[in-house]
Amino acid sequence: MDPAIKDALAWIDDQHRSLVERLVAWSAINSGSHNGAGLKAMGAEVTAAFRVLQADYQEIKTAPGRRVASDGSLEPVAHGPVHLFSKRPRAKRRVLLTGHLDTVFAADHPFQEPKFLDENTLNGPGAADMKGGLLVMLTALQALEKSGLGERLGYDVLVNSDEEIGSHGSAPVLVEMAAKADFGLTFEPALADGTLAGARKGSGNFTLVVRGRAAHAGRDFEHGRNAVTKLAAMIGELDELNEKLDGVTLNAALIEGGSAINVVPDLAICRFNVRVRDDQGAAAVAGELEKLLARHRGRDGISCELHGGFSRPPKPLSAANRRLFEILAGVGAELDLEISWRPTGGCCDGNNLAAAGLPNIDSLGVRGGHIHSQREYALVDSLTERAKLSALMLMKYAAGEFSLEDEEAS
Numbered sequence: 001m002d003p004a005i006k007d008a009l010a011w012i013d014d015q016h017r018s019l020v021e022r023l024v025a026w027s028a029i030n031s032g033s034h035n036g037a038g039l040k041a042m043g044a045e046v047t048a049a050f051r052v053l054q055a056d057y058q059e060i061k062t063a064p065g066r067r068v069a070s071d072g073s074l075e076p077v078a079h080g081p082v083h084l085f086s087k088r089p090r091a092k093r094r095v096l097l098t099g100h101l102d103t104v105f106a107a108d109h110p111f112q113e114p115k116f117l118d119e120n121t122l123n124g125p126g127a128a129d130m131k132g133g134l135l136v137m138l139t140a141l142q143a144l145e146k147s148g149l150g151e152r153l154g155y156d157v158l159v160n161s162d163e164e165i166g167s168h169g170s171a172p173v174l175v176e177m178a179a180k181a182d183f184g185l186t187f188e189p190a191l192a193d194g195t196l197a198g199a200r201k202g203s204g205n206f207t208l209v210v211r212g213r214a215a216h217a218g219r220d221f222e223h224g225r226n227a228v229t230k231l232a233a234m235i236g237e238l239d240e241l242n243e244k245l246d247g248v249t250l251n252a253a254l255i256e257g258g259s260a261i262n263v264v265p266d267l268a269i270c271r272f273n274v275r276v277r278d279d280q281g282a283a284a285v286a287g288e289l290e291k292l293l294a295r296h297r298g299r300d301g302i303s304c305e306l307h308g309g310f311s312r313p314p315k316p317l318s319a320a321n322r323r324l325f326e327i328l329a330g331v332g333a334e335l336d337l338e339i340s341w342r343p344t345g346g347c348c349d350g351n352n353l354a355a356a357g358l359p360n361i362d363s364l365g366v367r368g369g370h371i372h373s374q375r376e377y378a379l380v381d382s383l384t385e386r387a388k389l390s391a392l393m394l395m396k397y398a399a400g401e402f403s404l405e406d407e408e409a410s
């Protein structure tokens with residue numbers, strides 16, 4: 001191994017203690033996707049930390065989205081900004097690295113404080129998903145610069161604030177930056193044993209709003225049209241799609257409706273998530289939802305409307321992605337790391353990058369588990385381990401040791 005590379009990797013090993021300290025500090029900052037102040041604080045931490053790269057920096061505001069409020073109306077929802085760092089914008093070889101600083105834990109969620117379960121296991125909000133990943137990314141880039149090989153490689157770092165709610169605001173920036181890069185690296189957590197995510201399912205969030213007619217439950221029951229019972233019937237039909245459609249899961253997750261126990265409810269809302277393996281699955285779901293609405297809509301004083309859609313296209317294991325994995329496995333072997341991957345129902349910005357035509361590996365962050373729950377943990381010895389993996393991959397690409405172009409031409 002080239003001595004400059006060896007030195008840069010040894011430097012990563014020396015960062016263990018400071019990385020762990022920073023991860024604990026970052027995990028303690030609440031940055032739930034809807035916590036504007038928390039996202040600002042976390043954004044300030046990240047931009048200060050990434051300053052060592054001496055890259056061009058810009059904060060990009062994102063457009064607000066809309067969601068269905070509890071009264072069935074549409075209300076605007078703000079999305080946090082994208083932090084973009086660009087290094088050597090004129091370099092021929094170019095890589096896109098992405099991460100997110102938001103978490104699924106809102107400001108009022110009980111899970112706020114990181115704590116060690118044992119020497120190597122940090123239980124904390126966002127410890128694995130993906131504050132640890134942001135540190136892995138930064139450390140890998142620092143090592144790249146230290147090796148001197150960075151001079152031959154340009155990169156963009158895209159850190160968004162709305163990944164956990166579907167990246168609706170940052171999606172246009174992801175597409176724009178994907179077009180400039182040769183491949184992408186995203187720092188979602190790997191499984192505890194180090195296994196990476198191969199193919200990922202696509203995902204869509206939907207809200208079904210059913211409206212009936214309110215009436216007194218005793219005096220005037222016949223004139224009421226019960227939105228809750230209608231919604232309940234429709235949810236049953238939605239659930240049947242889990243059996244009917246292969247490779248599709250539909251999770252009816254949140255329901256709202258009714259006002260008082262002696263009033264026939266005139267409004268009921270169900271929010272559900274759909275996962276699909278491929279585009280055919282998404283089309284089949286869309287068709288079934290349309291039929292469901294047609295069956296129930298406008299019947300006997302009941303109306304219903306469906307909001308939302310698929311925001312993450314499926315990410316199949318394409319030839320280009322497979323080649324990237326094989327290259328990474330070779331890089332891992334030099335570090336005595338066995339690199340394997342397997343399909344998952346989870347999805348992330350790697351789905352968006354793939355849909356934009358950019359081959360990418362998206363689980364290069366820390367090893368960990370139980371993400372999106374109070375049991376979320378990161379194995380902190382993987383901070384330096386995974387930073388070395390990405391650093392060596394970047395150094396090899398900078399040195400011209402591999403290329404994806406042959407594959408594209410064939």
Ligand SMILES: [Zn+2]
Pocket residue numbers: 100129130163188189348
């Ligand atoms: Zn994540």
